[in-house]
Amino acid sequence: MTGPRIKRRMLFAERMMYQDGATPFNALFPLRIRGVLLQEQLQHALRGLQEKHPVLAAAVTTDKEGMPWFESTAPEIEVPIRIATRSSDETWQEESVKEWNTAFDTRKGPLMRLVWVRGNEVSELLLVAHHCMCDGGSALAIVKEFLLLMDQPDADIGKEHVFTQLSDIVPAAVLRSRKKILRARLLGWAGYLLLHAIPLKKKTVSRGQEYLLHWKLPEEATRNLVQHCKALGITVNTATSLALLSAFAAVRGKKAANKVTCPVEIRRYARTIRADAVFAFGLLLELSMDKRPGPGFAAKAQKLQAMASKKLARLNAYDSLMMLEYAHRALPRMAEFLKYSKPTNDCMFSNMGILRIPHQYRNFAVDAIFSPSVIGSLGNPTTLISSIFKQQLDFSFISAEGYIPRSEAVAIKEKLTDLLLQLQGSPDPH
Numbered sequence: 001m002t003g004p005r006i007k008r009r010m011l012f013a014e015r016m017m018y019q020d021g022a023t024p025f026n027a028l029f030p031l032r033i034r035g036v037l038l039q040e041q042l043q044h045a046l047r048g049l050q051e052k053h054p055v056l057a058a059a060v061t062t063d064k065e066g067m068p069w070f071e072s073t074a075p076e077i078e079v080p081i082r083i084a085t086r087s088s089d090e091t092w093q094e095e096s097v098k099e100w101n102t103a104f105d106t107r108k109g110p111l112m113r114l115v116w117v118r119g120n121e122v123s124e125l126l127l128v129a130h131h132c133m134c135d136g137g138s139a140l141a142i143v144k145e146f147l148l149l150m151d152q153p154d155a156d157i158g159k160e161h162v163f164t165q166l167s168d169i170v171p172a173a174v175l176r177s178r179k180k181i182l183r184a185r186l187l188g189w190a191g192y193l194l195l196h197a198i199p200l201k202k203k204t205v206s207r208g209q210e211y212l213l214h215w216k217l218p219e220e221a222t223r224n225l226v227q228h229c230k231a232l233g234i235t236v237n238t239a240t241s242l243a244l245l246s247a248f249a250a251v252r253g254k255k256a257a258n259k260v261t262c263p264v265e266i267r268r269y270a271r272t273i274r275a276d277a278v279f280a281f282g283l284l285l286e287l288s289m290d291k292r293p294g295p296g297f298a299a300k301a302q303k304l305q306a307m308a309s310k311k312l313a314r315l316n317a318y319d320s321l322m323m324l325e326y327a328h329r330a331l332p333r334m335a336e337f338l339k340y341s342k343p344t345n346d347c348m349f350s351n352m353g354i355l356r357i358p359h360q361y362r363n364f365a366v367d368a369i370f371s372p373s374v375i376g377s378l379g380n381p382t383t384l385i386s387s388i389f390k391q392q393l394d395f396s397f398i399s400a401e402g403y404i405p406r407s408e409a410v411a412i413k414e415k416l417t418d419l420l421l422q423l424q425g426s427p428d429p430h
Contacts, residue, residue: 004054004159004160004162005054005072005162006054006055006058006070006071006072006162006164007069007070007071007072007164008069008070008071008162008163008164008165009063009067009068009069009165010060010067010068010069010070010132011166011279011281011321011324011325012281012324012325012327012328012331013280013281013282013324014132014133014279014280014281015067015068015132015328015331016331016334016335016378017130017131017132017280017376018060018068018106018130018132019335019377019378021060021068021106021107022103022106023103023376023377024100024101024102024103024104024376024377025130025131025132025374025375025376025377025378026099026100026101026102026104026128026129026130026131026374026375027128027129027130027131027134027139027372027373027374028096028099028100028126028127028128028372028373028374029126029127029129029139029140029142029143029369029372030092030096030124030125030126030127030369030370030372030373031124031125031126031127031143031147031366031368031369031370032092032122032123032124032366032367032368032369032370033122033123033124033125033364033365033366033367034121034122034364034365034366034367035121035363035364035365036121036364037116037118037123037150037364039081039083039116041150041153042081042114042116042125042150043078043079043081044149044153045146045149045150045153046078046079046081046114046146047078047079048145048149048153048155048157049079049142049145049146049149049157050076050078050079050110051159052145052157052158052159052160052276053142053160053278054072054160054162055070055111055133055162055278055279056079056110056111056112056133056142056278057072057073057076057077057109057110058070058071058072058073058109058110058111058133059071059073059077059106059107059108059109059110059111060106060107060109060111060132061107067328070133073108073109073110076110077108077109077110078110079110079112079113079114080113080114081113081114081115081116082113082114082115082116083115083116083118084115084116084117084118085117085118086117086118086119086122086123086124091117091124092117092124092126092370093212093214095115095117095124095126096126096212096373097210097211097212099115099126099128100210100373100375101210102128104130106130111129111130111132111133111134112127112128112129112130112134113128114126114127114128115128122367127139127142127143127146129142131280131374131376132280133278133279133280134278134279134280135263135279135280135281135282136263136265136350136352136372136385137265137266137267137275138277138278138279138280139372140352140355140357141275141276141277141278142278143357143369144357145157145276147357147358147361147366150361150363150364151361151362151363151364152362158276160274160276160277160278161274161277163273163277166321166322166325168272169270169272169273169321170270170272170318170321170322171272171318174318174319174322175322180319180322180323183323184322184323184325184326185326187323187326187327188323188326188327188328188329188330189329191327191330191334192327192329192330192333195330195333195334195337196333198337200336200337200340200341201340202336202340203340204339204340205402205403206402207381207400207401207402207403208400208401208402209400209401209406210375210381210398210399210400210401211398211399211400211401211406211409212373212396212397212398213395213396213397213398213406213409213410213413214370214371214394214395214396214397215394215395215413215417216392216393216394216395217392217393217394217417217420217421218392219390219391219392221393221420221421221424222388222391222392222393223391224424225239225393225420225421225423225424226388228423228424229423232298232301232302233302233305234301234302234304234305235305235308236351236353236388236393237262237308237351237353238287238301238304238305238308239301239420239423240349240351240384240386240416240420241260241262241287241304241308241349242289242297242300242301242304242419243297243415243416243419243420243423244260244346244347244349244384244412244416245258245259245260245287245288245289245346246289246297246415246416246419247411247412247413247415247416247419248346248347248412249289249291250415251408251411251412251415252346252404252408252412256346257343257344257345257346258288258289258291258346259286259287259288259344259345259346260286260287260288260345260346260347260348260349261284261285261286261345261347261348261349262284262285262286262287262348262349262350262351263282263283263284263285263348263350264282264283264284264285264312264315265282265283266281266282266283266317269283269315269316269317270317270318270321281321281324283315283317283320285308285311285312285315286311286345287304287307287308287311289304290303290304297419297422297423298423301423335378338378338379339377339378339379341379343379343380343382343403345380346382347380347382347383347384348380348382348383348384349383349384349385349386350383350384350385350386351385351386351387352371352372352385352386352387353387353388354387354388354389355369355387355388355389357369357389359389359390368389368390368394369387369389369394370394370396371385371386371387371394371395371396372385372387372396373385373396373398374398375398380403381398381399381400381403382397382398382399382400382403382404383396383397383398383399384396384397384398385398393420395413397409397412397413
């Protein structure tokens with residue numbers, strides 16, 4: 001393999017997900033393919049990805065201060081392929097749960113693998129990556145290129161312009177600002193002192209069995225939902241966030257925290273980061289609903305949209321990246337709090353939006369792209385991920401029995417779906 005190489009220290013968020021390097025924190029992106037596939041075809045496509053994105057052929061090294069780095073290996077190791085027999089349309093879900101807890105050998109690399117759930121004419125492909133090097137936007141870029149290379153082995157997907165340090169993506173005016181540097185240092189020290197001043201009982205929640213719930217809204221229902229959200233002046237993300245909060249409140253009662261944490265695509269706020277860059281850091285948005293009795297779901301959604309818009313307008317990607325790099329000293333204690341403290345939110349909710357990926361290729365068709373799943377060991381694993389492909393809204397709900405019993409998760413799923421379907425009957429505000 002020939003291509004760019006990488007040697008880059010992990011940024012704060014990447015290091016948080018890396019943890020000790022031995023604990024799994026895996027993200028999965030599943031595809032259903034109709035057509036005949038060959039292992040050589042898959043391996044060639046994976047090799048092409050590694051030639052463009054050096055982090056896909058990297059391992060993790062540790063410097064004398066204990067800081068982890070992404071570093072190209074010599075020789076580079078190919079992405080491994082594991083083949084599983086496809087016995088039903090649900091086999092991919094069973095394989096996903098297995099992959100959540102299958103650790104990568106981060107010291108040898110690579111930090112990605114492929115599971116081929118092989119059938120005669122229909123297969124599922126599970127791209128599995130350590131979350132420390134790959135976020136949702138990165139995964140989407142990888143999947144687009146992977147499908148293209150599967151179909152057209154000679155396609156030119158270019159070479160990634162690899163950044164090696166913070167100054168490659170954060171403007172010099174931000175990094176050199178004395179005011180910002182002082183604020184970042186003060187916040188870093190304040191966080192460190194506060195976290196160490198708070199007593200912490202090191203007693204973990206017994207997770208029990210982890211599980212995945214997957215479902216879709218039909219094409220017509222998805223189309224109607226999108227149209228009604230536009231008419232109300234809200235996003236599908238906001239409508240789903242409110243439905244999720246409402247569902248948790250209805251099912252869990254006083255145990256509900258009335259808070260969802262939403263990852264925000266950092267590329268929207270940091271134009272220096274290219275669309276095809278592979279990394280795992282971003283911004284976060286927290287949303288809560290007004291629980292006071294009064295207006296209906298549509299009016300509450302409009303109010304939540306106003307709140308979300310204000311919070312999004314205040315986000316500053318470059319300041320956030322810089323400040324977090326002054327917080328590395330607090331990271332071990334922060335990880336302990338996430339692991340041992342009582343969860344402060346109901347769920348992580350990530351909406352990937354419309355997946356602009358072709359479904360018809362020359363040699364195969366993409367029957368479905370299922371919303372990704374991800375699970376880590378730091379605290380509450382409950383996550384909802386949504387996406388739209390072929391005009392169908394798709395959901396993956398991940399949790400563990402020790403946090404939310406599966407029976408409650410099913411009730412949350414049904415309530416959330418019902419609320420989204422009800423919204424389609426809301427009167428047009430115009």
